[in-house]
Amino acid sequence: MGIAERKAKEKEELKALILSAAKKLFAEKGIEETTIRSIAREIEYSVGTVYVYYKDKTEILHELHQQGFAQLGGEMRSLFNVSDPMERLKAIGRTYMNFALENTQMYDLMFNMKAPMEFIKANEEKTWKEGHGTFDALRNTVKDCIDHGYFKGHQLEPLSFAIWSSVHGMCSLYIRDRVKAATGQEPDELMGSAYEDLMLLFSRK
Amino acid sequence: MGIAERKAKEKEELKALILSAAKKLFAEKGIEETTIRSIAREIEYSVGTVYVYYKDKTEILHELHQQGFAQLGGEMRSLFNVSDPMERLKAIGRTYMNFALENTQMYDLMFNMKAPMEFIKANEEKTWKEGHGTFDALRNTVKDCIDHGYFKGHQLEPLSFAIWSSVHGMCSLYIRDRVKAATGQEPDELMGSAYEDLMLLFSRK
DNA sequence: TTTTATTTTGAACGATGTTCATTATGTTTG
DNA sequence: CAAACATAATGAACATCGTTCAAAATAAAA
Numbered sequence: 001m002g003i004a005e006r007k008a009k010e011k012e013e014l015k016a017l018i019l020s021a022a023k024k025l026f027a028e029k030g031i032e033e034t035t036i037r038s039i040a041r042e043i044e045y046s047v048g049t050v051y052v053y054y055k056d057k058t059e060i061l062h063e064l065h066q067q068g069f070a071q072l073g074g075e076m077r078s079l080f081n082v083s084d085p086m087e088r089l090k091a092i093g094r095t096y097m098n099f100a101l102e103n104t105q106m107y108d109l110m111f112n113m114k115a116p117m118e119f120i121k122a123n124e125e126k127t128w129k130e131g132h133g134t135f136d137a138l139r140n141t142v143k144d145c146i147d148h149g150y151f152k153g154h155q156l157e158p159l160s161f162a163i164w165s166s167v168h169g170m171c172s173l174y175i176r177d178r179v180k181a182a183t184g185q186e187p188d189e190l191m192g193s194a195y196e197d198l199m200l201l202f203s204r205k
Numbered sequence: 206m207g208i209a210e211r212k213a214k215e216k217e218e219l220k221a222l223i224l225s226a227a228k229k230l231f232a233e234k235g236i237e238e239t240t241i242r243s244i245a246r247e248i249e250y251s252v253g254t255v256y257v258y259y260k261d262k263t264e265i266l267h268e269l270h271q272q273g274f275a276q277l278g279g280e281m282r283s284l285f286n287v288s289d290p291m292e293r294l295k296a297i298g299r300t301y302m303n304f305a306l307e308n309t310q311m312y313d314l315m316f317n318m319k320a321p322m323e324f325i326k327a328n329e330e331k332t333w334k335e336g337h338g339t340f341d342a343l344r345n346t347v348k349d350c351i352d353h354g355y356f357k358g359h360q361l362e363p364l365s366f367a368i369w370s371s372v373h374g375m376c377s378l379y380i381r382d383r384v385k386a387a388t389g390q391e392p393d394e395l396m397g398s399a400y401e402d403l404m405l406l407f408s409r410k
Numbered sequence: 411t412t413t414t415a416t417t418t419t420g421a422a423c424g425a426t427g428t429t430c431a432t433t434a435t436g437t438t439t440g
Numbered sequence: 441c442a443a444a445c446a447t448a449a450t451g452a453a454c455a456t457c458g459t460t461c462a463a464a465a466t467a468a469a470a
Contacts, residue, residue, distance in 0.1 A: 193362075253418065
């Protein structure tokens, strides 16, 4: 079955080619501006071909969003060896925020856009594995912090969500262009100092 | 000049009619699904007429977004008489969150969508008056809290932004459908308990 | 009544996501 | 090698979107 094998490989290659073109384009021009036609033009195939390999645009966005989680997850895993739990929490937050600021379009897709969630619902995939996994990492670290005397009187689940929300909120406001307009401060500076203020709040015993 | 007067009034009325139709439709069906054609159909005028009164869709969205700020601002003003600053901060946060949960589409427009910000940029309105005003109310309250011994060691500006971010983050994740998927908890319950956890964190002297 | 000004209209344009009969290419078989 | 079959690629066509603008309808003025 050498031929069937090669064919299958070629199909996979073209699928990956489409995906990488989409990734490139939407990091460059943004998600909204990345059309199926522009992807087809980029890889020098016709529009129709894109639809042979992906059933619609949300499927492409969903796969990209998974790639994003793979990257973020990888960066997070490299922090698991930080033994002090509060230090680890801070490191996770920083990594998360840096990821958002350096990959604004991808972050937007992962945590703001509706397309990936719609794909999940439409395909009866009950759970959002990627997001779930990332949140687990945070919750475990928060648990460690509580066990080490931080966050007295707090409940694990709501607290973990609140912590995630606070960093996500900063990133989201930044990406959606509300920071400068509301505060009058320089966004990039404010993000750094606000993050430190947040961590100061979290790390009080 | 009775006629010119009446004409001007009629123009204003039609403008308002378009806006209210848009508001109704997008609270019902969502912003993305509210098209210029559907607005025209709702008020029983042609598409072209809409463009006589609004230069494009972002202008409509911008006006709606201003209405949203007027409403939120009004609800906030009624809390200015709460004398204890930490109580006021908590009340502001609750009001803000309730507004978001009860007017998801409007909140989305005000703090997530790009259209209103693009309109502001395109029209050389240097500042985002509405957002700026709302943030000022928060900052003043945070200032009062600091003066009363809360948030020791924190800086006003970054701290205020961090507080805003944390509540906005929760609302944003809720509206963009990430809460259940990531945490596994029931969103509506979690929002409440997470808010309390957040306030517990803020109110520690 | 005729002329002028204003308001409303909807066909038309370009761009989007998507579909599918047709064409082109590659593989197998007689 | 040629004919039959299978697979892959194509791009015109469709519906919908925001938007434009010459033409028609209506109102005001002369």
